[in-house]
Amino acid sequence: MSVGCKMFGFVINRKCSATGARLGVLSTPHGVFETPMFMPVGTQATVKTLIPEELYEIGTGIILANSYHLYLRPGTEIIHMAGGLHRFMNYRRGILTDSGGYQVFSLAPLRRITDDGVYFNSHIDGSRHFLNPEKVISIQEDLGADIIMCFDECSPYPCKYEEAREAVSRTTKWAERCLQAHRREDQALFGIVQGNVYEDLRIESAASLVSLGFDGYAIGGLSVGEPKEDMYRIIEVMNTVLPEDKPRYLMGVGAPEDLVEGVKRGVDMFDCVLPTRLARHGTAYTSRGKLVIRNAEYRDDFRPLDEECGCYVCHNYTRAYLRHLFKAEEILALRLLTYHNIYFLIKLMENIRSAIQEDRLLVFCERFLTRYSEPSGN
Amino acid sequence: MSVGCKMFGFVINRKCSATGARLGVLSTPHGVFETPMFMPVGTQATVKTLIPEELYEIGTGIILANSYHLYLRPGTEIIHMAGGLHRFMNYRRGILTDSGGYQVFSLAPLRRITDDGVYFNSHIDGSRHFLNPEKVISIQEDLGADIIMCFDECSPYPCKYEEAREAVSRTTKWAERCLQAHRREDQALFGIVQGNVYEDLRIESAASLVSLGFDGYAIGGLSVGEPKEDMYRIIEVMNTVLPEDKPRYLMGVGAPEDLVEGVKRGVDMFDCVLPTRLARHGTAYTSRGKLVIRNAEYRDDFRPLDEECGCYVCHNYTRAYLRHLFKAEEILALRLLTYHNIYFLIKLMENIRSAIQEDRLLVFCERFLTRYSEPSGN
Numbered sequence: 182m183s184v185g186c187k188m189f190g191f192v193i194n195r196k197c198s199a200t201g202a203r204l205g206v207l208s209t210p211h212g213v214f215e216t217p218m219f220m221p222v223g224t225q226a227t228v229k230t231l232i233p234e235e236l237y238e239i240g241t242g243i244i245l246a247n248s249y250h251l252y253l254r255p256g257t258e259i260i261h262m263a264g265g266l267h268r269f270m271n272y273r274r275g276i277l278t279d280s281g282g283y284q285v286f287s288l289a290p291l292r293r294i295t296d297d298g299v300y301f302n303s304h305i306d307g308s309r310h311f312l313n314p315e316k317v318i319s320i321q322e323d324l325g326a327d328i329i330m331c332f333d334e335c336s337p338y339p340c341k342y343e344e345a346r347e348a349v350s351r352t353t354k355w356a357e358r359c360l361q362a363h364r365r366e367d368q369a370l371f372g373i374v375q376g377n378v379y380e381d382l383r384i385e386s387a388a389s390l391v392s393l394g395f396d397g398y399a400i401g402g403l404s405v406g407e408p409k410e411d412m413y414r415i416i417e418v419m420n421t422v423l424p425e426d427k428p429r430y431l432m433g434v435g436a437p438e439d440l441v442e443g444v445k446r447g448v449d450m451f452d453c454v455l456p457t458r459l460a461r462h463g464t465a466y467t468s469r470g471k472l473v474i475r476n477a478e479y480r481d482d483f484r485p486l487d488e489e490c491g492c493y494v495c496h497n498y499t500r501a502y503l504r505h506l507f508k509a510e511e512i513l514a515l516r517l518l519t520y521h522n523i524y525f526l527i528k529l530m531e532n533i534r535s536a537i538q539e540d541r542l543l544v545f546c547e548r549f550l551t552r553y554s555e556p557s558g559n
Numbered sequence: 560m561s562v563g564c565k566m567f568g569f570v571i572n573r574k575c576s577a578t579g580a581r582l583g584v585l586s587t588p589h590g591v592f593e594t595p596m597f598m599p600v601g602t603q604a605t606v607k608t609l610i611p612e613e614l615y616e617i618g619t620g621i622i623l624a625n626s627y628h629l630y631l632r633p634g635t636e637i638i639h640m641a642g643g644l645h646r647f648m649n650y651r652r653g654i655l656t657d658s659g660g661y662q663v664f665s666l667a668p669l670r671r672i673t674d675d676g677v678y679f680n681s682h683i684d685g686s687r688h689f690l691n692p693e694k695v696i697s698i699q700e701d702l703g704a705d706i707i708m709c710f711d712e713c714s715p716y717p718c719k720y721e722e723a724r725e726a727v728s729r730t731t732k733w734a735e736r737c738l739q740a741h742r743r744e745d746q747a748l749f750g751i752v753q754g755n756v757y758e759d760l761r762i763e764s765a766a767s768l769v770s771l772g773f774d775g776y777a778i779g780g781l782s783v784g785e786p787k788e789d790m791y792r793i794i795e796v797m798n799t800v801l802p803e804d805k806p807r808y809l810m811g812v813g814a815p816e817d818l819v820e821g822v823k824r825g826v827d828m829f830d831c832v833l834p835t836r837l838a839r840h841g842t843a844y845t846s847r848g849k850l851v852i853r854n855a856e857y858r859d860d861f862r863p864l865d866e867e868c869g870c871y872v873c874h875n876y877t878r879a880y881l882r883h884l885f886k887a888e889e890i891l892a893l894r895l896l897t898y899h900n901i902y903f904l905i906k907l908m909e910n911i912r913s914a915i916q917e918d919r920l921l922v923f924c925e926r927f928l929t930r931y932s933e934p935s936g937n
Contacts, residue, residue, distance in 0.1 A: 225883075225884075225887045225889055226880070226883065226884075227884060227889050227891045229889065229890060229891070230890045230891060230894065231891070232891070232894075232895075250887075254883065254886065254887055255858065255879070255882075255883040255886070255887075259858065259859055259879060259883070262859055262861070262879075263861055263877065263879060263880070269877075269879075269880055270880065271875045271876060271880075480633065480637065481637055481640055483640070483641055497649045498649060499641065499647075501633070501637060501640075501641060501647075502604070502641070502647055502648065502649075504633075505603075505604065505632065505633040505637070506603075506604075506605060508632065508633070509603045509628075509632055509633075511603055511605050511607065512607060512608045512890055512893060512894070513605045513607070513608060513609070513610070515890060516608065516610075516890070516894070517610075
C-alpha cells in the first residue's frame with residue numbers, strides 16, 4: 182500500500198494576496214519544476230512533431246502521456262522492456278500518465294461498466310479489453326511515469342445528478358483500490374475529483390479522496406462541454422476544500438484564458454491537447470489572440486506570427502512562409518506551429534509565475550486577457 | 560548576357576588514380592562546399608519535415624528547390640518580396656534551383672511544346688501557364704539561388720531516337736537563350752545535357768553546351784526508368800566529353816549505389832528526393848541495406864536504426880520506438896527517418912571524399928556496396 186511518494190515533494194513559496202494563486206515547486210525523480218505549470222500532451226509517447234530537446238529549449242518541465250493509448254499500442258510490455266517511458270521516448274524530465282479513465286469513457290466503443298472495472302473495445306482494432314483499478318496501476322507502474330493517476334469514471338456533460346453521484350461513488354472506491362495496489366515508491370499517485378457540475382458531489386468526492394490521502398489531487402471531468410462559468414465555479418469550490426499543501430491539477434484544460442482563470446482559483450498544474458491540435462489545424466496563439474495562418478491576408482505578411490514572441494519560429498520565419506508551408510501541406514508547418522503554440526503557453530505560465538512572485542497577478546491577467554481578446558488584433 | 564559567375568568557383572584538388580572520381584571545392588556566395596556532394600531536395604522551400612539548423616548539423620551544404628513548384632505556389636513575387644529564397648526559407652547555405660523543365664514534362668497536364676516554350680496547366684489548380692527560357696531565368700533570378708539551371712526538354716524513357724534528337728536540339732537553343740537572358744552576377748548558370756540513352760546525342764548535346772560556355776554542366780534525363788547499365792554508360796561517356804574544370808551534376812540521382820557509381824564516373828553533384836520520400840514511407844537507409852520500420856520484427860528491437868550510424872536519431876531512439884511512432888501515424892516518425900536518411904547520404908559522401916583524398920576509393924566502394932547489399936543484414 183502506498184504511503185506517499187518519498188521522492189516527490191511540493192512546496193508553496195508564495196501566495197497571491199488578491200486571488201487563490203500559489204507559486205510552488207514540485208520535486209520528482211526527474212527534476213524539480215515550478216508551478217503553476219502547463220504540461221504539453223504526448224498522447225502516444227511523443228508530443229506531436231517535436232523532439233524532447235525542443236521541449237527542453239521551450240522550457241517544458243512535465244509532459245503527459247496516455248496509459249490507455251500506450252497500453253493498446255505499442256503495448257505496456259514493450260515500454261517496460263525498453264526500460265520505461267522515459268527511456269522509450271527519450272524524455273529526461275518529468276512525465277505524468279493519465280489513467281485511461283477519460284479515454285475509456287470518451288473513445289472506446291462497446292464499453293460496459295461494472296463495479297469491478299470497465300470492459301471495452303480498442304478504438305484501433307476492435308479487440309476486447311478489461312481495465313480495473315489494479316490493472317491501471319500495474320500499467321502505470323510498468324510505464325514508470327513520475328506522477329500517475331487513479332482510475333476514475335468521468336461523467337459526461339450534461340449528466341443527471343444521480344448518474345454523476347454514481348460515478349463519484351465508483352471513483353472513490355476505485356481510488357481506494359488504486360492506493361492499495363500502488364507499490365512503486367518513485368511514483369506519486371494523484372486522486373481525481375469527479376462530480377460533474379454539482380458542488381455537493383464535488384465536495385463529497387474531494388473529501389473522500391483527501392481522507393484516503395494522495396500525493397496530489399486532480400480536478401477531472403471539466404472542460405467536457407459545460408459552460409465556462411460552471412467550470413470556474415467548480416474550480417473555486419475545489420480551492421476551498423482541497424488541502425493547501427498538495428498540488429492541484431486541472432485535467433484537460435489549457436486555453437490561455439482558462440489557464441489564467443484556473444491559476445487565480447488555486448490550480449497548480451494544467452494539461453491540454455489544444456496547442457498541438459490547433460497547430461495541426463493551422464491556428465497559432467498570439468498575444469493578440471488566435472491567428473489562422475491559412476488566411477489570404479498573410480500571403481505577403483512578412484512579420485513573425487507574434488511580434489512579441491521570442492521563440493525560434495518567431496525569430497526565423499514569417500507569416501507568409503508559414504502560410505505557404507501550410508497551403509502546400511508541408512509537415513514543417515505543423516511542426517513550427519506546434520513549437521510556437523507550446524512556447525506560447527509555457528511562456529504564459531512563466532509570466533504568471535513572475536506576476537505571482539511580484540504580487541501583481543491581477544494586473545498581469547487583466548492586461549493579458551484584454552490584449553488576447555482584442556478583435557482582429559493580428 | 561552572362562559571362563560566367565564571378566562569385567562562383569570550382570577547383571579540383573585531387574583525382575582518383577583508379578577511377579574518374581574528383582575531389583573538389585565549390586565556391587558560392589553562400590559558402591564553400593566540398594565535392595562530390597549530395598544535395599537534399601526542398602521542393603517547396605522546405606526539406607520536408609526538417610529545419611535548416613538540422614541540415615547544418617547533418618553537414619548539408621547545398622540544397623535544391625524547384626522553380627516550377629515555387630512559381631506556382633506561393634508565387635515568385637512573394638519570394639522576391641521576402642528578399643529571395645534564402646531569406647524566405649531561412650536557409651543560409653547554398654541553394655540550387657531546378658529550372659522546372661523536368662516538372663513541366665512530368666507533372667503538368669495538357670502541356671503543349673513550341674519552339675518558343677511550353678504551355679501547361681498547373682497540377683495544383685488547373686490554371687494555364689506559359690514558360691520559356693527567358694521566363695524561367697527571370698523566375699530563378701527572382702528566387703535568387705546560388706546556382707540556377709537552364710530550361711530544358713527532358714525526354715521520357717523509352718523514347719525514339721528522333722524524338723530524343725528533337726529534345727536535344729530544342730534544349731540547346733533554349734540553353735543559348737537562357738545564357739543571353741541571365742543577368743545576375745551572383746548566380747552560376749548550369750547547362751543541362753540531354754539525349755536520353757543515345758550516346759551520339761549525348762555527345763552532341765554536351766559539345767553544343769560546352770561551346771556556349773556554362774559555369775557547370777548537368778546530366779539530365781537519367782534515372783527516369785532506364786536500366787542502370789544505360790545510366791552508368793551515359794555517365795561514363797559524359798566523363799570523357801565534359802570539361803574537366805567545371806562541376807558536373809547528375810540530376811535526380813541519389814540511391815546510395817548510384818552515388819558511388821556516379822562518383823567513380825566523375826560526377827561532382829547529386830540531388831534526389833529518395834531519402835525524404837523513403838522516410839515518409841517508413842524506410843531507412845542503413846549500412847546493411849534498407850530497413851522497413853513497420854515490419855513486426857522491430858516491435859521489440861531496442862537497437863538503433865543503424866548501429867554504425869552516429870546521427871541524432873541513432874543516438875537517441877530505438878527501432879521499437881520508431882516502429883511505434885510509424886504504426887501510430889505520428890509525424891515524428893517521418894521527421895526522424897528523414898533526418899537519418901539525409902544524414903546517411905551526407906555521411907556517405909563525406910566518406911567518399913575521404914577515400915578519394917587517401918586514394919582508396921575502389922576499396923571503400925567495394926566494401927560499402929558489399930555490406931549495403933547483404934541480404935537481410937538488419
